[in-house]
Amino acid sequence: MFVIEGLIYKNILQISKMEIPAKTITCLVGESGAGKSTFLKMLNLMLSPDRGDIFFQDQHVKDIDPVQHRRKVVMLAQQPTIFPGAIRDNLNKGLAFAEKRLKEDDELSRALELVHLHKKLDEDAERLSGGEKQRLALARVLLMDPEVYLLDEPTSALDAETEELVMNRFISTLKEKGKTVVMITHSQKLAAKYGENIIKLEKRAGEQDE
Structure with a gap:
């Protein structure tokens, strides 16, 4: 799905060759400052390398429209990001961005149930806790149904028990649909359980934070 060759970005990343296969769960691991978040932003075309090439589905990312890619x-x-307004509005915001049909309340509620967020659709999203906001965001991207999910520490605000409940169902759903997932995690347990492809990024000498 992604092929990276000769990538250099500042003093943060240096990747000679890397492949991220389609329809698999790839976990990016490594200490803080190793460039994991920076790398994820490059896959999303939010950043460009100083040198090197990134290919997505055999096409160079320089030839891809960033909005369509995202x-x-x-x-x-x-x-x-949590937008002002109700939980319902937040769930549909991603669909509006993707120019997809907005979902009915029953579909929105099923997405909340899948991520174990037991809230009403008309509740104020900005009043949710940090962990609840993470689960709301997971439900939002699930409804968008993209080909690839880039997840940066998606469970960092969850306790271990909730993390397991949420990710079991979330990852199982994506695998059933044949989706590609690239996930940053500091949780060795999470990487070991779900990572079909584990890539460790090493922090370079004198490197900046991510």
Whole structure:
């Protein structure tokens, strides 16, 4: 799905060759400052390397329209954006961006149930806790149904028990649909359980934070 060759970005990343296969769960691991979040942003065309090439589905990313790419390749930041308004509005915001049909309430509620977020659709999204906001964002990207999910520490605000409940169902759903997932995690347990392809990024000497 992704092929990376000779990539250099500042003093943060240096990748001679890397492949991320389609329809698999790839976990990016490594200490803080190793460039994991930076790398994810490059896959989403939010950043460009100083040198080297990134190919997506055999096409160089320089030849891809970034907006169209981000509708196929959706990134979820560690601290996801929560928009003013109700939970319903937040769930449909991603669909509006992707120019897809907005979902009816029953579909929205099923997405919340899948990520174990037991809230009403008309509740104020900005009043949710950090962990609840992460789950709301997971439900939002699930509804968008992209080809590729780029997840940056999607469970960092969840306790271990909730993390397992949420990710079991979330990852199982994506695998059933044949989706590609690239996930940053500091959780060795999470990487060992779900990572079909584990890539470790090493922090370079004198490297900046991610």
